[in-house]
Structure formats: C-alpha cells, structure tokens
Amino acid sequence: MAKVKRFSSLLLAIIMAVSAIIIPGTSYAGDFESDLAKAGFTSSYITALSKLHEKYPNWNFVPLITNISLDEGVANERKRHSQQLIQKTNSNESKGYLCRCSDCYVNGAYVIREGKTWVSASESAVKYYMNPLNFLDEKYIFQFESTSYDSGQTTAGVETIIQNTWMYNSYITYKDAGGNTLTYTSAAYPRGVKYSQAILDAAKYSGLSAYYLASKIVQEVGGKSPTAAGASGTNSNYPGIYNYYNIGANTGAEDGLKWASSGADGFATNTDNVRLRSQPNTSSTILAKLPKNTSATLISTTEKQKDGYVWYYVQVYFNGRYMKGYIRSDLIGEQYGRPWTNPYRSIYNGAKYIANNFSSTQNTGYLQKFNVNPASSNRYNHEYMANVQAAASEASNTYKAYSKANLLSAVKTFYIPVYTGLDSGISGFTVTGRGDGGKALWLDWNDVLGAAKYEVYDVTNGAKTLKGTATASEFKFTDLTPAWEYDIKVIAYSADGKVLAENDSFRICAGCATVSGLSATVSGENELTVSWNSTACHGYYIQWSTSSTFNNSVQGAWISGSATNTYKISTNTGANEYYVRVRSWKTFQGGTVYGDFSSPAAAKGLLPPNGFAVTGRGEGGKALWLDWNDVQGADEYEIYDVTNGANTLKGITDESRFTFTDFSPAWEYDIKVVATCKNGMKSQATYRVCAACAPVEGFEASVSGANEISASWNYAVCHGYYIQWSTDPEFKNDVHGDWINSTFTENYTITTSSSAKNYYVRIRCWKYYEDGMIFSDFTSAQKAGGLLPPSGFAVTGRGEGGKALWLDWEDVDGAVKYMVYDVTNGANTFKGEVTKSNTEFHDFNPAWEYDIKVVAIDAGGKSASATYRVCAACAPVEGFTAAATDGNTISASWNYAVCHGYYIQWSTDPEFKNDVHGEWINSTFTENCTITTSSNANDYYVRIRCWKYYQDGIIFSDFTNAQKATELIPASSFAVTGRGDGGKALWLDWADATDAVSYQIIDVTNGAYTIAGTSQTSNFTFTNLNPSWEYDVVVIGLDKNGNNCATSKPYRFCAACPPVENFKAIITGDNTIKATWSYAVCHGYYIQWSTDPEFKNDVHGDWINSTFTENYTITTSSSAKNYYVRIRCWKYYEDGMIFSDFTSAQKAGGLLPPSGFAVTGRGEGGKALWLDWEDVDGAVKYMVYDVTNGANTFKGEVTKSNTEFHDFNPAWEYDIKVVAIDAGGKSASATYRVCAACAPVEGFTAAATDGNTISASWNYAVCHGYYIQWSTDPEFKNDVHGEWINNTFAESFTITTDGAAEHYYVRIRSWKNYNDGKIFSDFCAPVLPE
16 A cells, blocks of 8 residues: 655654663563563553563563653544545454544545545544554564664565565566566676565665565555556556655655656755855855756765754756855755666665654654654654554564564564553453353453452443452453443452552453254255344354264354344255254454354254156146155145245145146146145145147148148247158158247148148147157148149230239139239238139339239139239330430430330331331430431431330330420520519520420429410519429420420529518617517528618618528617618529518617616515616516526516515525516516525524633524624624634634623624625624623
8 A cells, every 4th residue: 555654854863762771681570570660661561571571581672751641642643634544444344443534434435545445544543553552462562673674684584574475585577667577687686686685685775674674565565466556667657667665655656656756866956046155154155056956976074063054065067067065964865866767776775765764763663653752853743654554564574574584582672652541550351261151251360469359340331330359360250141242340459458450441242142942944855944043143153963962074154144043054965864053153352252052953854855757748738747756754745836936736645646637738837845744844845847738720731832732830839840741641651750940930831752632741849848848749630732823924915104914824723713912012902803814903003013912712712822023014204305406416305214224216207117216225313315316307206215124124114105306495595584472473584496486384393294384475474483492494385386396404493582571670778679580491581770761871781691590689880779670581592692572671669678787675584685777768667577497486566666575585596587568568678686685693692611702602504604793882883893704504603802701792694605795694683691
C-alpha cells in the first residue's frame, strides 16, 4: 500500500528523550525488575519485560517517558483522523477498527482513502496499536527496536523477510523507460545482484537496520509480483522510475514517482533565488542568484556560524561557467541519486533519505508511525506511514528474519514508550477453562506482591457486582449466561485491607450453551437431515461417525450463523449407520469459544426407495408400469405425482411395483414413492418417468408418381417420426423405412423401387428420453392409392394486352374433372372447373408470374395435383410518340413499362410487311430512341413493343399502333409568360408547328395522359393548377384533317406558390413586432415592413429560409406602432425562385408586455409579498398567474399595476406571469421571478454559561444562514453586536460579551442568498439569557 508520508528537509539532530538508564540484560531477576521500575517502567511493563528477559537475557529495554496519557496521544494522532488508515477487511470491521463517523462512513459505505481497500481507522484501532502493552512479546516487540544497522545482520535474514514476495532469492531485473526488461549490473556486481544484497548494501550505507529496511519495502511494494506502482517501472507518466519506500507519496504512489524522477546526483538548491556568496555570511558579496534544482558539488562544510547556520562551500555550473562559493545549509539539500531509474538506486539511496530525515528522535518503527517523542520538534507529525498496523506488521517480519538467522539471542536495544496512567496494576489475565454448559469459567492472573485476597467484580455496562473473593490469583465463575461477554475487575488487598492494585477491566466470554433438540433423520440412501434448536452463538460445528463414541471415521462441517438449525449430511455408507453430534461456537478476540458437544443422536428412518425401472408402456401412451427395489422394513408404499410442485396421490400398494393408467402421452412425470412402516417411520424417493408417445393421427398415403408416394399426417407431441413402406401388408418382408427428425413435419415423399400402387405405408412417432427413444405404436398399414398428378403443362397463347393466357396439360388417367387454383405467394384462389385438360385466364396482370395448381379428381373424389408457373404477356407500351427532327432523323419516346427491354420498328409500309427495320433496347427504364432513316423521315411509320425474359426465352407485348413520324416542336421554344390567381393560373407559349391549325395540350405528369385543353394558337392558359406543384405537358399539333402533324417532348413547369394565410403582426415592444402565419408549401418566406402602407418608401425586409417557420420578430428603427407588415412565400425552381403574391399589408397592433417589475415588500413570516410593475398603455386590467414549474394557477385580477400574495411558502421562489388586457380583449404578458422571505427562526433559546459567555440555540430553518445579534438595549437601538453564520444546519452559537452575559438580549433571523443579495426573515423576539 502506498501510505501518506510527510518529510522534513531538515536533518534532525535532537537527542532521544529517554531515561538515562539502560536496563542491562545481565541483571538477576529481582534486580532486573527493580531496575525496570527505577528506570520508569510501571508494573504491567515490568511483568511482560521480565518474561522476555528470562528468555532473552541480552535484550536491553529503555523507557521513553512520553509525559502524556495514551488517550492524549491518540487524540493528537487523530486530529486528522482520516489520515490514519487501515485495510477494510471483515476481521478489522468485526473488531470495530473501521471509522464510522459522518466523514468516513457515507451512504452506508466506508469512504475509500487510498487504493481500493484503505479506509480511516477508528479511535479504538489507533488506541490498540498505540498501546505498547499489547505488543510486549517476542514477535511484536521489534517495532520498538532501534533501527540502527547491526553488523550481525545477513542476507539470509533479509531473505526471510522477503520470502513471500517476488524479490525472494531473485536477482534485480527491471523495465527501463522504453519498456525493455534489463538485469541490474554495476562495476561491483557485473553479473547482477540479488535484492537481499541490495538491501544489506543500503543498510550499511545509511546506518539503518537491514531488517527494518526489508520490512519497510515489503510493507510498501511487496507482493507475488512487482505490480505496485513504486516497483513496476510501468507508470504511464513516469516510465522506468522506481520508489521502493514510496517516499514523497503524499496523496498516492504517483506523487512518490514524481519525487523519485526529479533531481540529480549530489546536492541541489531547494528554492529559487538562492544566493551564492563569497564568504559564509549574509553580508558578503553575492556571486550569483541560483534557480531551484541547480546542481552543486559539495567541497567542504563550515562550523555553525554567528547566524546559527552551517554553510556549504560548493561548486556550481551557472550561466555557462563553473563558479565556487558558499550557500547556507537550509537552502540546499542532498538529491539522493535521483532520478531512481532502477530498483537498486531506489533501495540504496532511499535508505539514506530515511536515515537523514528520521534521526535519533524517531529511531524505531513505532516512533516513525506514532511520533510521540517529546524531544521531537515535529511531535505527532513527520510520520512515515499512514497504516496504523504497519509498525506491528513490520515487527513480525523482523522477528521472522532474526529467528531464521538465529539472531534472537543477540544483544538488542528496545526504546519503549511509557504513557501516564496506562498501568493496569494487575496483569496476565488468562481464561484457563470453561464448562457447565457455558455457566462456568476459570480466570487466572499474575500474583500481586503482598496481596492477601482478591475481590472479583462484574463491571459490565457500568455495573459493579461482587462475584466473590479469592486468596489466590484465580477465580471460578459459576453463574454466567452462555456466550455472553463480561468486563471483569479484580482488586488486590493487603492483609491489613489496603488496596494494592486493580485493573481497569478484563473482558471474558462465557462458553456457548450446549445445543439441544438434536435429531438425525435418514433422508436418502447416503443422506441425513439433521436439526436442532438454535442458540446464542456465531455458528455450529457438526460431526458424524459410524462410532457412537466418535473414536473413528469422524467427519465434520462448520456452519456460520446462529439462526441455522438444519444441515444435510452426505455419508460414505448407508445413512442409517451413523451417529451425529453438534456444538455451538462464537468468535471472540480473534479466537473461537465453544460450547460442549451435544449427546450423540443415532440416525432414524427407512432408507429411501431405489432401483427404479419402467417395465412397460401402452394404451396409446396412457399406461406405464414402474418397479423398484424392496425397502427393508417397509409395509407399504404410497405413490404420488409431484410433477411441477403437485402432490397427487396415485395409489397405495404393498408391492414394489405400480401401474399408471391415466398418463398424458409423451409427458414426463416426477413420481414420488413413500415407503412406510407400522411404527410411523417413512422414507421417500422421486423418480422421473416418461409416458409413451401417442399414435400418429390423420395419416394418409397417396400415389403421387409412378414410383412416388406422398404421405401426410397431423404432427404429434414428439421429437420425430419413423415411417415404413413395404409390398407386404404385414411388414415382414421387403420393408423399407426412414427417420424424420422434426416435430412439426407433416408429410414425406417416398420413392419406391417398383410401382407405387403396390405399397403399404405406416408411421409411428418417437421422443428422446434419457439417452434413448420412446416410441408410439405404429398406425394401421395403408395401401397407397389415388390419381397421378397432372403433367405436360404448356402455355398455348397470350393476349388482351397481357391479361389473357391459355394453358394446356396432358389428360390424367381416371380423372373426370379438374379444379384450377391460383396459389401464387401462398394464395389459394379458385379460378374455375373444367372437364378437359385445358383452361384460360382473362384477369392476369401483364408481365406477372403466377403459380397455377391443377387438381385432377376421379369419380370417387380422390385427387392429385400439380403446380405450374406461367408468365403473362407484357402490357403494350404507352405514351408512344415519334417525331421527325430533321430530314433523316426520327425521335421516338414512350413511358417505360414493366419489362426487361423494348423492340422498336420503322417502315415506309404502314402494315410493316415490306421495308421493315428494327432495334433491340436492353433496358427497362429507357424512354426514347433516335432513328436514322435511309430516306425522308416524314415517309416512315414507327411502332414499339416491350419484352421480358422468362425461362430461357422472351415474352412480348403487342406492338403499339404504327405512328407516322411528325414534326417535333422544339423544347427551347416553350416559355412560361405569367403566373397568377393564387398559384392556380399559368400562361404557356411555344413555337408554331408548320402544318398545325390547332394544338392539344396533354398533362403527362407522373405517367398520366390527361387532355388539359386545346388551343388554336401556340399558347395556352392553365386555370386549375395546384399552387407550387410541378407539371409535365406534351403539346400535339393537328393539321387541317385532324391528324397529328407535330409533337413535343414533355415540358416541365412550376405553378406559383399560394399566398401566405393567417398572417398577423402584433407589437411586442416599443421597437419590436412579432409576425405570425401558417406555414405554406414553399421553401421559405420574404417579409417586409414599412411606415408607408403602399410600400413605396422606407421599405425593409428579410429572407426566411425554412418551410416550417411560422413567426418572425421585427426590430424597427422607430416606434413599432407606425409600421405596416406583409409577407410572401417562395420556392426554388431551376436556379431561380417562384414567388406567391404578397399578403395585404397589416398595421402592427396590440399591447406592450408588462415591465419594470419590483418587489415592494415581504411579510407575514414569509407568506406575504407585494409586487409592482409599470402601467401598460391601453391596458384596462391585469390577470396574475403562478406559473412555477409549468403550473398556471390563477392568483387574481387587478385594475392597477400591483398585486399582493398571502399564501407563499417562506423562502420559496415563484415565477409570476402578469397578463395585460385592453378593452378589446387583446393581451400581452410577461413573467417575473420573485422570492418569498425566509420564515422566522423557531425554538430560539439563550443561556449564560459563565460571566461573559452566552450559548444560543435554535431549530435550523430553510435558509442559507443566520444573523445573530446581542445588545444590552432590549430595543436593539444602541450597543448592538452581531455575527453572520454561513451554515444552513447550524443550530447553536457561542457569544462572548464585553460585559456580564446576563445583561444582554439576544435575537436571530435567517437569510437566503438571492439575485446577488440577501432576503431576510423577521428577527425573533429578543431573549434574555437564563
């Protein structure tokens, strides 16, 4: 874990404030204890240290007299308690070690302070880990060991500490900034170096304990792999940087990597503008002003100068040259070989940093976590780690290293903090036994010198109940409540009745109660169901054995939760051979407290039925025969259907078999068989069975070809079918068959090896079940019969423009009639009945394809059918024209048809018998063709037909009527000469045709062919167009005989847009007009405004480029009341615009909206508010609405420009809409937001707590804060004092008065921030302090 650390750059030089007496390890026991007491250790310390001394006589113990209580130390360490961290584990939570204050436990969850699991430690956790008495044993005392290097430390000892990490017995490998994996080498280690050697090197260099450094590294970056940020070298912001001690990681590991990436070897300035001077004093010449992080080489160091500082004589490189001079020591610092680009540099130089920054006042792991040394200048600060468990954890690692290296007996010195008032007086409490179903408990403690008797008290929850007296340091409790915890106090008395010692309290836990009500019932061949009465505990331990004394074959299981009172046991042999016992347990102070085992319970009950087998199925799936093995001791069996949660009794039998007769075919059933005996014991087992499938229904077999049979049936509840066919009606010889793997298949085509009419057919269904198949019975065998299906289909003709088609087929032997159906796309449309083998259709869609089913029927009604696809002829081409465009060119055009292409012909013979020419056109959408003739184009006739690919051939339409080539009216001659009548009228001109005496105008828009009218001249007026629509027209010239002599290609034009409707212009301000209208069929609008109603002068306008815009706000250059407004719409067409007519000009009118709103007063405890606004010219009344949050609540009607409200909620904000209305009913509105006053503060009291202090309290209000006043004047006109309180939820304030507090009156009001100001409540009534 990356812990929070704070480092000072100063080198601490304060001497450890400890007793001058070091207790040597060579004293005799009596002398040793006396020496400990003289040194300052109290009795609890002495008892524990004496035990250690007996085992390790070379250990020295030095008291660090803190001169504070443990509670005071804890309080100071937790001033920023969110920085005291602990890992969120179930164990720590169960001990109450996780802080649950409002800052650390939010919305039902602990606030994560670092990483994924580190949270704030509780006060009890800090207190536990700060209390030295909890750690005075051989394993954890090493947190008090001096962190100095000892020459007896070895790499073997280091390996012991790092053995559970990737560093164990490993050479240093690492990733550089480029991500390359390298092995660390140096001149001293050309072949590489192990981590343990690097740590030992760092210890020798820094003077710190190698075991301390190793423990520190494991604590910071240890793990099975180097994934911690300080050890991976893969941080994206600081690649190739290492920080094995997480130095500088103030808010997380990345801070530490940033610190480790800066600096350089040697020394560097630690701030900007550092003076390099000629002499070691501040009055000497300034040689240079150096920026921060300027590297410096140390040449020498002075003694402390008159200014109290040591000065360094250094060489620097600055401004392109080397310079030498003096720098004051507090302005320069060692860089510790940074940047740390490999693990060795980090381990080696980081150790030196720790040594320099944690000197003699913090020379133990404990003090580096809890800096309680009174000699420290940074007491309670400058702490290396945030984890409250770190010092203890590192101590455990150090112990393991010493133990493995056989160094525990060596000389060692421990500096142990001593807190005032910590000594309990009596120590060594141990629970030596529990019994009597949890009621009895035996408690021992250390003898108190001179004690004649001891009184034992129960002080649980503040009580002090005498439990008894003892003359020896032991006591037996006999009336405890099982599983309860008790706080016990012991007082030692001398023979003359004086109190010698007493403890604060010692917590004990009674044994759990013996479990009662135990029973074990056989619930399976190898299963027992055990039940008991639950008791007060954390769980149970259950055992089972074939031995009633539990001497062998014992198995067990742990069960968590006191409420659990059942358990299922899986046995190795028959369940009825077992005995069971159980006891309860409870976790207590990291251990487990047990109850006594219950008396063994022998398994009771019959073994469950087994050996189930289905011995038969029948009756179409309704019947099933089930057998099972006899159950020893059973008198009869009850059979139940328990499928899907049912419990239906099916019958009772005294034999181990049963017949079911009412099953649903193919269904699966769960059958429960209950074995019973006369003494009431029962056992049961459930077995799943499956009924046989039902026989297939609706089965038929018909000959469908000379060697083909079509079988059909109704699908059944199954997984598939097995069909058989044979020439033997008994299916003993010549049997063939096939499997059909589908539930919903309802037909099958059989191919026979001889005439289909000679075969019999039958079928049965089947279902998968338990790796096998269950079958139904076969259907009765059917002889294949019926007609052969129709064949030899042929289309013998098509006509009627593609609507008619004639179809023939071969006669079907035995058929007396044929039914014809259109079955295209799943349809089944009856088309007719015929007695001959042909039919005709007259309602086809040209070019469509149809599936025609012909059903042959014999005299007995049997039938056979076949389906044949036909294709109708294409429809004739429409809109065909042919025009001679010059002497030898004809331009033909037409409307594209449903087809694949066209075939066009031209000839001088109108009957197309001679001189015929033609061309294929392979495109559906082609609509024109240019023909080059060999003689005068006017002598030619032209016709066309379309065609479609179908079944490797082509189907044609009829030819169009032959047309004589005519003159082409040029497209360039068409011109629209005018539009009008709201878009309905349009004037069209074109060039005269040579022989034309009149013209037909044809509307061919979207494939239509509508005669729009005729004209004797080359122009035409349309009068019924749809505004904005586009039209395609063709003009045909007629000669004096009425024949076509000229034609045009289609010409497109566009009608004018319709006028804009529902246009209005309303004044919305002194210089604003809002225009509205209904959107039109157009691309946009052009709006104009002018003070001239004829729009000849002072005209302004704007383009609006949107179809659906329906309003526009005009800003006028003078009073809006002087303006007229009009609008027209427009449409883009052929690189230009087509306009509608302007609307009639409208004079802008209407009221101006209310303005000038002002709140003129608030009152009635926030319920009342007075609102004014400026008069609206022309308004005769005003309607007032509350429109807050989308509401529209009517609040009243007034004739003057003000109103008042008396139903507001204090401190709430409201949106108020005021609607001005004139005499004609026209209106204009505006909305203004107001805020009600805050409600007066309630529950206000004031009490004089001493001569010059008043404690005021109140109930918090809906507000942003409070203003409290105090004065000796009850009217608050003189001597007034006050204070702002910026907190909604504040409910108290302490006032310090200038005079006697009882002479002051106090009052308060709440306030709310609103629109860059404050809104206040009324002051509460003044209160004279009590």
